[in-house]
Amino acid sequence: MLIVRFCFITCCLFGLACTAQARDYRYSDAHLHYVDFFQESDGMPKLLAAMDAGGIDHVMISGIPVAKKWHENEPKRPRYYAGDDAPVYWYSATDVLVAAALEELDPAQRKRFHPFLSGFNPNDKNADAHIRRMLELHPGIWQGIGEIFTRHDDVTALTEGDTPRANNEALARVYHLAAEFDLPVLLHSNITSKRERNPLYLQELEEPLRNHPHTRFIWAHAGTSMELHRHQEKLEFLLPTVKRLLDDYPNLYIDLSWTMLEPYLLDGDGKPDAQWVALVERHPTRFVLGSDVVGHFDNLGAGMAAFAPFLDALKEKTARRVARDNFLALLPRTGAGDEGVSRR
Template sequence: MPRLHRGFVYLLTGLFGLVAEAREYVYTDAHLHYVDFFQESEGMDKLLEQMDAHNIRHVMISGIPVAKKWHENEPRRPRYYAGDDAGAYWYSGTDHILAHALQQLDEQQRRRFHPFLSGFNPNDKNSDEHIRRLLEMYPGFWQGIGEVFTRHDDLTALTQSETPRANSEAMQRIYLLAAEHDLPVMIHSNITSKRERNPLYLPELEEALRDHPTVRFIWAHAGTSKEIHRHQEKLDFLFDELKRMLGLYPNLFIDLSWTMLEPYLLDEKGEPDPRWVELVNKHPDRFMIGSDVVGDFRSLGKNMQEFDVFLDALAEDVAHRVAGDNFLQVLGEAFRPER
């Protein structure tokens, strides 16, 4: 069933004598990649144009920690990391590409961006020292770490490395560094594999949450992915596990970017799921939304506004927190914008 545009719904309610006031949201995009998997971008001018056009005041911005290889034997360059069987490799240059782009902006523009450092191998126990060097090289610049790619289905299989885990020794060292510098960590750690109908990989993330209680973890997509949904339309255990974890770990924050919108936040009719509405209302500071665009910003406004129907179902103060404030409050105190 096609989803009705929000403005049309308000028009209908008005015609039938009901009172409905459209909410206007000021968005913070809590999950945006400046470059794609080939380390290319439309550029800051296009990004700012889309932000201004769609009421997006702040953006979490990062590179992409891997680069997709155009293999010698492939006659055509792939358009995405899953476009062919060529591998991907950890790419530290992504942070410098991002830093250079942000440094070209004036101070007022730059304050709207919250750069996270991502260009490192989460299996390499040298990575914490690499991150430390980047923090020193760009003093006062980096506001978080991530998106860290650990369990990431087909991308993990294509990346030329051992399978990265949220509880690897290398990541444990990075969490200690994050705590030292008061940096949140955004981590992509799938809750399960493409075919297992149980939270197969969840203990890896839970170990990190338990052992590093002073680190604020942002769980990208709450452990879901497009590839998981291609094989399993919906993870029936996700809601109960997430509810349990939010009660256990006060350092856990949830990024609801696009793979969470359907089939979880909205049902098959495009209506907000009451269980998820209740959960977000119960934990009003723990959820945030993001576009997860990668270097191409044309769909940025659409991706953010698609959350409106769910936001409208929340208590109004909670909705504004989820749309804009919650990500900003997860940042270290020195980086939180003045309200």
């Protein structure tokens, strides 16, 4: 009986020790929209409260580059961009809303926010001139460009005007400007269409990676989307494609926001995928986490914490880089906050 009690106590102490060693992550959210598709927001106080509750030290903050139209023929205002067939249109004032929200903050709070410019038409070769004006209008504020919408499911279909491509002339001028000002670019470019089971649009991403080696590109959720998953479930070609791109292009970084969590990082049982774990360990500084919330912050902390099972499968140093530090290292050298995180 004494031996049984001893074994029981030993097991309990071992369990407590393991619990004590459980990792407690601090996060940087590398993909957050301050407003929704109607350019409305829960506001800064609610965002700050959600960040504090979720252990989120820093966020990339941007607007939404398009606004949803409430069409004259619709008696009820849609709740989302896909709520009806009315179009969306390019909306430059989204950056003004972000800048105004930042001006409400005291200097200590402001250091936690890293604003990206997004309010421009990526089909317009005047876009780089507009971005330059915004940089001059708010000197020292902007720390990146994006999220740039190119191939984007139903957003693409609903957008007034031509379909943007990541490799068009207008965006080439934007990428040159990004390199000039040391600004990372968050780019939404779907890897394929809803029906093609191959990387149909990959060239549109790969061409800028090749032609603009001095521009840092963050690929929003690695070209995936919930709409693609509705039609195709898991994209089997995604992992080998991302592997090759990371090996070939040192200026590419991967945003592991929500559509990457399942079915890629975690399987159907919530267990980490060994191949994705191995890929992140192969490139430990090239992945960031994002919530991709749009203007409403109730689920912000839970969305970031959902990555913990995958982070726990990584080496501790790698996990902390992915959870927090990699995003800070991507920012301009003068805009990475007060932690002294240097670019690798």
